[in-house]
Amino acid sequence: MLVPVSWLRDFVEIDIPVELLADRLTVAGLEVAHMKYIGLPQETAPGVHMPKSDHLVWDRAKLLLGRIVEVRAHPNADRLVLALVDYGEAELEQCVTGATNLFRYKDRGELDPPIWSPFAMEGATVWDGQSDSPKRMTLKGRELRGIYNKSMVCSEKELGIADEHEGVIVMEDDASFVAGMSLADVLGDVVLDIEFTPNLARCLSMIGVAREVAAILGVKMNYPDFDFQAVGAPIEGQVDIDIREPALNPRFTLTLLRDTEVRPSPFWMQHRLKLIGQRPRNNIVDVTNYLTFELGQPTHAFDYDKLVARAGGAPTIITRLPEAGEELETLDAVRRELGEETILVADSAGALSLGGVIGGGDTEISEATVNVLLEAAAWDNISIRKTIKEQRVHTEASARFSRGVHPSQAILGSMRGIELMRQLGGGRIAQGVIDVYPGRPDAVTVDLPIERVNRLLGMDVSLEQAADVLRRLEFAVEVADDVIRATAPDHRLDISADPVVGQSDLLEEIARIIGYDRIPDTIMADEMPPQWENTAVLLEERIRDALVGQGLAEVINYRFTSREREALLTPAGLPPSLAEAEYVEIANPAASDRNVLRHSLMINMLENAVNNARYQATQELFELGKVYLQRDDLLPEEPLQLGILLAGARSQPSWLSDGSSEEMDFFDLKGVIESLLHALHIEDFSFERGTHSSFHPGRSADLLLRGERIGSFGEIHPQVASRFKLREAKVVYGEIAVAPLISQHQRLHNITALPTAPAILEDIALVLNANIAASEVEAVIRQAGGRLLRDVTLFDVYTGDPVPPGKKSLAYSLTYQDEQRTLTDKNAARIRRKIIGAVRHRLNAELRS
Amino acid sequence: MTDSISTIRREALGALERIGDSDALSAWRAQYLGRRGAVGKLFAQIGSLPKTERAAFGQGVNALQQELDRAHEEHRALMESQVMARDLEEGEIDISLPAYPRRRGALHPSTQTHREFQTIWADMGFQVYQSRDVEEDDLNFTLLNLPPHHPARDMQDTFYTTDPKVLLRTHTSPGQIRAMRDLGDGGTKPIRVILPGMCYRQEQVTARSEIQFTQVEGLAIGRNIRMSDLKGTIAEFAKRMYSPNAKVRYRASYFPFTEPSMEVDVECFLCGGEGCRVCKYTGWLEIAGSGMVHPTVLRNGGYDPSEWSGFAFGMGPERITMLKHGIQDIRYFWSNDLRFLRQF
Numbered sequence A: 001m002l003v004p005v006s007w008l009r010d011f012v013e014i015d016i017p018v019e020l021l022a023d024r025l026t027v028a029g030l031e032v033a034h035m036k037y038i039g040l041p042q043e044t045a046p047g048v049h050m051p052k053s054d055h056l057v058w059d060r061a062k063l064l065l066g067r068i069v070e071v072r073a074h075p076n077a078d079r080l081v082l083a084l085v086d087y088g089e090a091e092l093e094q095c096v097t098g099a100t101n102l103f104r105y106k107d108r109g110e111l112d113p114p115i116w117s118p119f120a121m122e123g124a125t126v127w128d129g130q131s132d133s134p135k136r137m138t139l140k141g142r143e144l145r146g147i148y149n150k151s152m153v154c155s156e157k158e159l160g161i162a163d164e165h166e167g168v169i170v171m172e173d174d175a176s177f178v179a180g181m182s183l184a185d186v187l188g189d190v191v192l193d194i195e196f197t198p199n200l201a202r203c204l205s206m207i208g209v210a211r212e213v214a215a216i217l218g219v220k221m222n223y224p225d226f227d228f229q230a231v232g233a234p235i236e237g238q239v240d241i242d243i244r245e246p247a248l249n250p251r252f253t254l255t256l257l258r259d260t261e262v263r264p265s266p267f268w269m270q271h272r273l274k275l276i277g278q279r280p281r282n283n284i285v286d287v288t289n290y291l292t293f294e295l296g297q298p299t300h301a302f303d304y305d306k307l308v309a310r311a312g313g314a315p316t317i318i319t320r321l322p323e324a325g326e327e328l329e330t331l332d333a334v335r336r337e338l339g340e341e342t343i344l345v346a347d348s349a350g351a352l353s354l355g356g357v358i359g360g361g362d363t364e365i366s367e368a369t370v371n372v373l374l375e376a377a378a379w380d381n382i383s384i385r386k387t388i389k390e391q392r393v394h395t396e397a398s399a400r401f402s403r404g405v406h407p408s409q410a411i412l413g414s415m416r417g418i419e420l421m422r423q424l425g426g427g428r429i430a431q432g433v434i435d436v437y438p439g440r441p442d443a444v445t446v447d448l449p450i451e452r453v454n455r456l457l458g459m460d461v462s463l464e465q466a467a468d469v470l471r472r473l474e475f476a477v478e479v480a481d482d483v484i485r486a487t488a489p490d491h492r493l494d495i496s497a498d499p500v501v502g503q504s505d506l507l508e509e510i511a512r513i514i515g516y517d518r519i520p521d522t523i524m525a526d527e528m529p530p531q532w533e534n535t536a537v538l539l540e541e542r543i544r545d546a547l548v549g550q551g552l553a554e555v556i557n558y559r560f561t562s563r564e565r566e567a568l569l570t571p572a573g574l575p576p577s578l579a580e581a582e583y584v585e586i587a588n589p590a591a592s593d594r595n596v597l598r599h600s601l602m603i604n605m606l607e608n609a610v611n612n613a614r615y616q617a618t619q620e621l622f623e624l625g626k627v628y629l630q631r632d633d634l635l636p637e638e639p640l641q642l643g644i645l646l647a648g649a650r651s652q653p654s655w656l657s658d659g660s661s662e663e664m665d666f667f668d669l670k671g672v673i674e675s676l677l678h679a680l681h682i683e684d685f686s687f688e689r690g691t692h693s694s695f696h697p698g699r700s701a702d703l704l705l706r707g708e709r710i711g712s713f714g715e716i717h718p719q720v721a722s723r724f725k726l727r728e729a730k731v732v733y734g735e736i737a738v739a740p741l742i743s744q745h746q747r748l749h750n751i752t753a754l755p756t757a758p759a760i761l762e763d764i765a766l767v768l769n770a771n772i773a774a775s776e777v778e779a780v781i782r783q784a785g786g787r788l789l790r791d792v793t794l795f796d797v798y799t800g801d802p803v804p805p806g807k808k809s810l811a812y813s814l815t816y817q818d819e820q821r822t823l824t825d826k827n828a829a830r831i832r833r834k835i836i837g838a839v840r841h842r843l844n845a846e847l848r849s
Numbered sequence B: 001m002t003d004s005i006s007t008i009r010r011e012a013l014g015a016l017e018r019i020g021d022s023d024a025l026s027a028w029r030a031q032y033l034g035r036r037g038a039v040g041k042l043f044a045q046i047g048s049l050p051k052t053e054r055a056a057f058g059q060g061v062n063a064l065q066q067e068l069d070r071a072h073e074e075h076r077a078l079m080e081s082q083v084m085a086r087d088l089e090e091g092e093i094d095i096s097l098p099a100y101p102r103r104r105g106a107l108h109p110s111t112q113t114h115r116e117f118q119t120i121w122a123d124m125g126f127q128v129y130q131s132r133d134v135e136e137d138d139l140n141f142t143l144l145n146l147p148p149h150h151p152a153r154d155m156q157d158t159f160y161t162t163d164p165k166v167l168l169r170t171h172t173s174p175g176q177i178r179a180m181r182d183l184g185d186g187g188t189k190p191i192r193v194i195l196p197g198m199c200y201r202q203e204q205v206t207a208r209s210e211i212q213f214t215q216v217e218g219l220a221i222g223r224n225i226r227m228s229d230l231k232g233t234i235a236e237f238a239k240r241m242y243s244p245n246a247k248v249r250y251r252a253s254y255f256p257f258t259e260p261s262m263e264v265d266v267e268c269f270l271c272g273g274e275g276c277r278v279c280k281y282t283g284w285l286e287i288a289g290s291g292m293v294h295p296t297v298l299r300n301g302g303y304d305p306s307e308w309s310g311f312a313f314g315m316g317p318e319r320i321t322m323l324k325h326g327i328q329d330i331r332y333f334w335s336n337d338l339r340f341l342r343q344f
Ligand SMILES: [Zn+2]
Pocket: B268, B269, B270, B271, B272, B273, B274, B275, B276, B277, B278, B279, B280, B281, B283, B284
């Protein structure tokens, strides 16, 4: 909300620099996001930093308030006039101007009442009114159609008040005006742009902000006069109110102004509305707008005669819920179907407006209006929120009512509104106010022991100090026996009647106004809770470290995807291998391909590979993240999965390498997985031929932990790869459930003592059927070799001549070793014989010579 | 026979002097000192000599063998030192040639910041409590003092699932309720945890806002937790995370689940508080929202708010990471471009 400081000064005296005020407001919770300077210089306050403003600063000696004494015709030009300006000197100054809004004063002689305008002397700097882009200019004397001119009367654009350049500023007479006074003292201003959190509904007005300023600065709040001058016939009998839903409409008030005139508002009113970004319309509508911003109590003006015509006599204003199928065309020219919870203002002839939100077109103020009925009411904020949501309509009124306006304010809006209308448009106010108030909120009184203040804030606040803060915020405060009894002022709805919550509400006010910076910094003296071992967290980090240590880069993806995207992971005609569960579906997705939560990390990581392939020849990625499996419970399971992706050359191109760039394959990924399992000291794992349909059936494997399948990995199925345009680069991917890794990892593991005796090494080459798995061969060798066979390393796999077709040759290097004793050649030969015997017997393998 | 000793001696030493490579040296050794070499042959002749000459001849051959051994060793050492000298003189490489590329892994920047957080908070006794992403409306809002239609619900654009009771958490705060119920033992035990995790908001994705982001929430519950403790704890965090001289400012604010509530600013470490583009010329950077746990939230967590109190805070690791590394675009975080990730 835009808050001109000049407007705040109507209600509170501000004797600190505006920059400091902005800082104090920000710290107290009213965040000043931006400051717009009008004519006044930007000041510096100690410790307060803000962006430098490059606005026009008005020269106090050369930009003055001028009284236009007379407007004369220009002898040589129809489109120019001569304004004779009194600027406090003995001589009048003659300004040549093309301001069209002065033409109507032409040749009227001395003006009575006088009009006032900003006057710029020779040498003054203003914005160039003719330039489209901001450009400063300094006034110099020159001839304009034969008449020498060295000064000017100014427009809003020239002064940097607004972008308009229709004519010059013309102000009506005011008792405080003196010709020649500095313009900065009349129109100089700073407009604060304040952002309000939802709890500050009470501050959404000039008075609301002024109250905070008064409390922060510890100065008095000056309220406007709410009395009104009523000389007309009493309002009773001229209009009635019938509230049918007091819970939704706790109060409704009406005042009536007769014989007024609808016309443009005076300068001061238009100026203030423009400063806060509102467009002036006419004096009656302007007052309703003005009140919304001054008091925070939105009001609505009806053309009384139109109501009388509709009712065929004295109207009764009815507030009620819509009838089935009821419609209303609102002021924004939208015909609205009314939902069953929308509270309406109506009369006997039908709906008039959406209560607290927007008026209807039928009874609006027009140029012809002479009798005005002013509504100021209170509405249930939740009901208004529902209407806003349903009707998608946002107005200044609904912004306030939806956050909560205390019903006490309605009568103030009525009285101040009808009086302002009278002042601006003339006429007679009917005596009295029709005030129906079925839903008066209970006053909220909270008992707050000072001991609780001190205990929760951790600082010593005296009883007097706390009471003083609350009084400054207009609480009614009694103090007895170290307990503050505070009753909330009737503009506040945010103080809870719950005793403990109410205490917190007060505590916040006390801390906020005293200043959070006054609370000391302390170290918690409270009992330390029991600490526990966080295995899952530690293991996750161990997994990350192990993979980063192998050169992989961690990715973190969106958890959103679509069913269609994940369906791409299953080749045509094959059963899907992703988790068997429903998807968590987003009702309001950000995009149609992000409308469910993922079942697998695979889709994201393949997309990563595609994206990165444009820049990176080699990719080694992993992600540790959740997938979301909707089963029978309300909430889905959220297991953590580990995805690993390898693609591209095994070695990186270099002037040192031999130029071969073999692609990474299944065995690279198998190596990454084995290393990871070793790093976690997980031993009971094994691999089986892959069963996951997203992978090449011949070049993939399942990972088993203690016999249970916990993941799959391998070369991406060519059909899947081609869908991702990954055919050219071989991509290997694996996904493993993390929970079993965490539960199966060995927290403690024994190491093997380093042997002191030398080892005997020897190689054997076996020729056997090609379809026998290498793992099986190794198992047979190890079993036959027993304790003394310390290590078995496969160093060659060969098929082709001279190995017969259907056979393969596997060459192993064997290490025999005893921990204590030096083995003899005889010992070694005995083990070797056992091994050869076993592979012959069990695998039908021949020793290759 | 002594002649043959001196002949071999002269021949051998002469040949040795001319040897310049190690193969020739091995051949020389075989020729003279090998089992079948010249010296060996001399030894073989001993038996065929008259007894009177044997001793003298034997001594002579022995001396020859020793001398040739010594000469061989000296020559070998000489050659080695020459090779070394040549290598030192001529074996220079162009050290400006590029290195052989080693692959370096990289932790995601978000993980790195989370680790930094976890370490600092662990030192202050805050342990990690992991909570879920897909959450009940009740826990995300209602139990946090945000009943349906509460104005503060406007502050957050929520992803709802097709079950209206279920949503993607908009903040890590529902973990507060879970932690209290899980660890509080019916509101009888103190708690000190941080709750890190991914949160989701239905927003336009721009350089400054994302539909998913991580948060770290902190929660301390005890019989005597004070607002001054919150300030002291956050100040300590700021000192460790930013700089030992980090100045901290507190602004009143509003979060439905805390009261009093405050925003925490740290003095801009890029401009030293003087004002720059990053801090929007205010000299301050917003680092956390915080406050005393609202009595209603304490109650919903099983604690009696007249006996127990607590504080909570929430921080955005991505924002801190962005500030620390000059990252201009939050979309870098989940786009997983290796050119970005490899910079960490
Ligand atoms: Zn800065």
